[in-house]
Amino acid sequence: MKIHSPVFASFLVTLSFFGHQAAHAGTPAGKVTQLSGFIMALKANGALKVLATQSVVETGDTLVSEENTYVRLDLADGRQAVLGPQTRLTIASATTLSLATGQLQVLGPAQPGTGRLSIAAGETTVDAGAASFNLFYSPDPATAIAQRAYAGASLAAATTSVRSDAGSVLPVWEKVAQGPVPQLPGGGRVPGLYVQVLDGQITLNNRGGTSNFSAGQFGYTRSNTTPPVMVPSNPAIRFTPPATFSGTAPSAGNNSSTAASNKSGAVDCEVR
Numbered sequence: 600m601k602i603h604s605p606v607f608a609s610f611l612v613t614l615s616f617f618g619h620q621a622a623h624a625g626t627p628a629g630k631v632t633q634l635s636g637f638i639m640a641l642k643a644n645g646a647l648k649v650l651a652t653q654s655v656v657e658t659g660d661t662l663v664s665e666e667n668t669y670v671r672l673d674l675a676d677g678r679q680a681v682l683g684p685q686t687r688l689t690i691a692s693a694t695t696l697s698l699a700t701g702q703l704q705v706l707g708p709a710q711p712g713t714g715r716l717s718i719a720a721g722e723t724t725v726d727a728g729a730a731s732f733n734l735f736y737s738p739d740p741a742t743a744i745a746q747r748a749y750a751g752a753s754l755a756a757a758t759t760s761v762r763s764d765a766g767s768v769l770p771v772w773e774k775v776a777q778g779p780v781p782q783l784p785g786g787g788r789v790p791g792l793y794v795q796v797l798d799g800q801i802t803l804n805n806r807g808g809t810s811n812f813s814a815g816q817f818g819y820t821r822s823n824t825t826p827p828v829m830v831p832s833n834p835a836i837r838f839t840p841p842a843t844f845s846g847t848a849p850s851a852g853n854n855s856s857t858a859a860s861n862k863s864g865a866v867d868c869e870v871r
Contacts, residue, residue, distance in 0.1 A: 626658040628690045629674040635841045636668025638682070661689040664701070669840040677710035678729075681840055695719075702838055703734045707799065720792045722823030723805040730799030730814075733838050737790045739822060791821040793836055803827035 631654045640648045643659035664686045672680045686701025694714040708729035718725040720736040808826035812818045817830040
């Protein structure tokens with residue numbers, strides 16, 4: 600089965616960005632503990648793996664969540680991470696993540712003796728230490744269009760097909776493959792990186808400058824050349840996992856979580 604879709608094309612872009620991490624791939628980096636919706640992992644070797652509750656994620660994996668999906672990971676160093684809908688996150692190492700687009704909540708603190716957590720969003724680096732926080736990242740549309748064009752050309756030149764031996768997974772994959780490229784919900788919002796600090800302190804650093812943000816504060820930067828600035832109030836961004844995700848920190852800008860049934864299934868298979 601040949602797949603010519605924007606979603607799969609975005610996988611190729613991510614793989615080209617993080618292919619140099621393949622040498623470190625295969626090391627367990629965490630486990631899925633809660634799942635509502637549908638999420639896949641792009642492995643360092645190019646395989647696609649449909650994840651379920653209790654699935655192990657590894658260093659080098661790029662996780663891609665679909666619409667209305669939330670997934671909680673227990674990371675190897677003791678932190679918890681919750682991915683929101685239409686999010687693409689690469690686990691570069693045990694203490695280094697890369698957010699290509701979407702929503703990410705990280706809850707600390709980490710176990711004693713672990714390193715400081717660093718998250719890249721575009722060319723802005725978030726030095727998170729052991730803080731708890733929400734990130735919302737939507738890349739500049741011009742950049743996204745250029746990346747999509749590059750990925751489309753790469754996909755057109757590919758000669759291998761994407762297949763699945765698990766018949767129950769194939770219809771789901773076909774449906775996902777026809778969908779849009781994942782974007783941060785609320786397409787009218789100004790692109791950039793938004794942060795809400797729940798506990799502790801984080802630092803945003805890019806070519807425009809460096810800024811620190813503490814618990815209860817909101818920050819924003821438009822691009823890697825724009826200095827990160829403090830925002831006086833929540834810029835209408837919500838992070839609302841289902842009510843079944845017990846133990847999460849208060850959502851950004853919305854104190855009431857929308858109840859949703861847990862859709863995690865018993866599938867845990869690879870799509871090659």
